[in-house]
Amino acid sequence: MSTFLLDAQNLGISFGGLKAVQALTLQIPPNALHGLIGPNGAGKTTAFNLLTGVYKPQTGSMTLNAQNLMGLPPHLIAKAGLSRTFQNIRLFGELSVLDNVMLASHCRGHHSIVATLFRSPTFLAQEQAMRRRAMHLLDLFALAPAAHAQAKSLPYGDQRRLEICRALATEPRVLLLDEPAAGLNPSEKQALAKLIQTVKAQFNLAVLLIEHDMSLVMQVCEQITVLDHGCTIAHGTPSQIQSDPRVREAYLGEPTPTPAGT
Amino acid sequence: MPSALDATTNAQLRRPNLPLITLPWLACALLGLAMLMLGRFLGSYQETLMQQVGIFAIAAVSLNIVNGLAGQFSMGHAGFMAVGAYVAAATTYYGSLLHFNTAELQPGLFNFGHVLMLIGLLAGALVAAALGYLVGLPSLRLRGDYLAIVTLGFGEIVRVLLQQTSPQVNGKDPAEIAAFTDAPLRTLARIPLNGALGFEGVPAYATNLWIWTFVGITCLAAYRIKESSSGRAFLSIREDEIAARAMGINLTKYKVRAFVLAAFFAGIAGGLLAHAGVTTSPIDAGFQRSFEIIIVVVLGGLGSISGAVLAAIVFVLLPQVLHPIKDYRLVIFALLLISMMLLRPKGLFGVREIWNILPRRAAHTKPGATP
Ligand SMILES: Nc1ncnc2c1ncn2[C@@H]1O[C@H](COP(=O)(O)OP(=O)(O)OP(=O)(O)O)[C@@H](O)[C@H]1O
Ligand SMILES: [Mg+2]
Numbered sequence A: 001m002s003t004f005l006l007d008a009q010n011l012g013i014s015f016g017g018l019k020a021v022q023a024l025t026l027q028i029p030p031n032a033l034h035g036l037i038g039p040n041g042a043g044k045t046t047a048f049n050l051l052t053g054v055y056k057p058q059t060g061s062m063t064l065n066a067q068n069l070m071g072l073p074p075h076l077i078a079k080a081g082l083s084r085t086f087q088n089i090r091l092f093g094e095l096s097v098l099d100n101v102m103l104a105s106h107c108r109g110h111h112s113i114v115a116t117l118f119r120s121p122t123f124l125a126q127e128q129a130m131r132r133r134a135m136h137l138l139d140l141f142a143l144a145p146a147a148h149a150q151a152k153s154l155p156y157g158d159q160r161r162l163e164i165c166r167a168l169a170t171e172p173r174v175l176l177l178d179e180p181a182a183g184l185n186p187s188e189k190q191a192l193a194k195l196i197q198t199v200k201a202q203f204n205l206a207v208l209l210i211e212h213d214m215s216l217v218m219q220v221c222e223q224i225t226v227l228d229h230g231c232t233i234a235h236g237t238p239s240q241i242q243s244d245p246r247v248r249e250a251y252l253g254e255p256t257p258t259p260a261g262t
Numbered sequence B: 001m002p003s004a005l006d007a008t009t010n011a012q013l014r015r016p017n018l019p020l021i022t023l024p025w026l027a028c029a030l031l032g033l034a035m036l037m038l039g040r041f042l043g044s045y046q047e048t049l050m051q052q053v054g055i056f057a058i059a060a061v062s063l064n065i066v067n068g069l070a071g072q073f074s075m076g077h078a079g080f081m082a083v084g085a086y087v088a089a090a091t092t093y094y095g096s097l098l099h100f101n102t103a104e105l106q107p108g109l110f111n112f113g114h115v116l117m118l119i120g121l122l123a124g125a126l127v128a129a130a131l132g133y134l135v136g137l138p139s140l141r142l143r144g145d146y147l148a149i150v151t152l153g154f155g156e157i158v159r160v161l162l163q164q165t166s167p168q169v170n171g172k173d174p175a176e177i178a179a180f181t182d183a184p185l186r187t188l189a190r191i192p193l194n195g196a197l198g199f200e201g202v203p204a205y206a207t208n209l210w211i212w213t214f215v216g217i218t219c220l221a222a223y224r225i226k227e228s229s230s231g232r233a234f235l236s237i238r239e240d241e242i243a244a245r246a247m248g249i250n251l252t253k254y255k256v257r258a259f260v261l262a263a264f265f266a267g268i269a270g271g272l273l274a275h276a277g278v279t280t281s282p283i284d285a286g287f288q289r290s291f292e293i294i295i296v297v298v299l300g301g302l303g304s305i306s307g308a309v310l311a312a313i314v315f316v317l318l319p320q321v322l323h324p325i326k327d328y329r330l331v332i333f334a335l336l337l338i339s340m341m342l343l344r345p346k347g348l349f350g351v352r353e354i355w356n357i358l359p360r361r362a363a364h365t366k367p368g369a370t371p
Helices: A044-051 A074-080 A097-104 A113-118 A121-140 A156-169 A186-203 A214-220 A238-242 A245-252 B002-041 B044-069 B077-100 B112-140 B144-163 B174-182 B184-188 B208-226 B229-239 B241-246 B251-274 B287-300 B305-321 B323-343 B354-365
Strands: A006-015 A018-028 A033-037 A059-064 A082-084 A174-178 A206-210 A223-228 A231-236
Touching: A006 A044, A018 A033, A018 A044, A018 A059, A018 A206, A018 A223, A018 A231, A033 A044, A033 A186, A033 A214, A044 A082, A044 A174, A044 A206, A074 A082, A074 B241, A082 A156, A097 A121, A097 A156, A097 B229, A113 A121, A113 B208, A113 B229, A121 A156, A121 B229, A156 A174, A156 A186, A174 A186, A186 A206, A186 A214, A214 A238, A223 A238, A223 A245, A231 A238, A231 A245, B044 B077, B044 B208, B044 B229, B044 B251, B044 B287, B044 B305, B077 B112, B077 B144, B077 B174, B077 B184, B077 B251, B077 B287, B112 B144, B112 B208, B112 B251, B144 B287, B174 B184, B208 B229, B208 B251, B208 B305, B229 B241, B229 B251, B241 B251, B287 B305, B287 B323, B305 B323, B305 B354
Parallel strands: A033 A206, A033 A223, A082 A174, A174 A206
Antiparallel strands: A006 A018, A006 A059, A223 A231
């Protein structure tokens, strides 16, 4: 029995000969803000795909709140309390902003087809509750005025925030954010950092954050895991990571001397 | 802060709720009424046309559930229709022989013949839905073209199987009727659906009143599905399967559910067709009719229920309007389709309904000050 909310041990997967992720261990206590960093192609997104069931891990084990997640399909992992955003935004573009968020609360309800066809009182009450909750979330993200616009019509930064908003609507215990600050300007990034912390406190969840922007990561994360070529090369607090020689090598060993990729 | 929040919430909540309940009812009722009134003034030929429009509308609206909402490209919809048609036809025909000792149409506004038709419609729809379940299962593994080929194959299998059925009991021959009523089960076990010749002589109980009632029921059901959590689940699968799964949607369940619902209402369309005074033949299960329904759905807009009904009307009536220049009507129809694809690739209405086009535009521009 671990004290960790999310306890993933020794996760691994290879594609053909490429070991995309090897022996990845992530142990995240409740309410933690954990960073997952590494150069391009290090295997960060693949780690998310393993955790959320997009790929089945070939090795290892993972539990959420002592519930086994290994081998579960993605929708059951979402129901268990793991929710994510995507590096390349994957909103339901043709749907309204509101519908995007309402859809995500699906796994918390019952959806009998008979109740739907006859619009039973419980069905109507559930729809109303979903809508109300979605509007509250949108309000928190200052997206409520655009609730009836098509998701794809939103400006880029709003789309990124809508993805976080949608992920929250599944009522997760752990929120996985894949490069939420990508493409944002410095002031938007600051607002995002604040938002992540607010959300974490308000919804009482743990956050696992993939991010290339080092100052953002160092600012908000309590613990950081560093991947390179699928292997975990370091693990620790931001200051430990900053002074770790292997991390410096992984980043500075690249032809470009800047620590942050794109 | 809470009051400001409630104000926006309520404002946002109110608008989509009102048209949800009243407008589709009104639209269906008005459309049905208009059709009925027209029927009073027009001849039997026009009445036949209206029946065709109605049946096409049900077929298109039902296909729209799986093709338009859930985004699973099904090319075997006529197969489900044919299954419904044959089950309903056999129920009414053989039921009439047993009960009335004849397959002739029984006079009157409502009699046991109509009850037989309704039982047949339900039975046909249920059998079609069961097959929809079976055909829906491969959609979990197959996408796009591959799924299209499997569903196409389904329609063709139905067609070929129907061609193998044994001759029908002749409802005009008292000796055959007597032999049938003596041992109905033994006769039915031969599956007497008349093979390639097509099932004939089903009493034509499906008047425009019945057909357009079912158009209304189907549209209402489709609309309620679309504007529900299940409808959002369908649309999310159409938009992005990976994101839908990650947000907790059980792809298996909802893809199969879309197929079952679509097949159920296709079965009803088929059942009505069988009672509309035409011979039900195996060809009806073939890909030509499936394509016709697909064209109607694409014309109307993938996901738009009112669009599908409108497109069904256009599809059936346009060739009639173009009759005087009938040498060119196929050309004109093809040109129309092509220009449609170029100008409005999402169909007339896209995923929206007719009554949503204007208000949605307004809503789009109103909150211009997005932060
Ligand atoms: N489905 C797949 N099939 C084959 N190779 C894959 C697959 N998914 C990922 N990879 C490979 O695994 C490696 C890790 O990719 P991943 O997307 O996890 O990197 P990342 O750390 O997220 O990089 P970035 O910072 O660029 O997003 C890459 O070499 C990638 O090409
Ligand atoms: Mg990545």
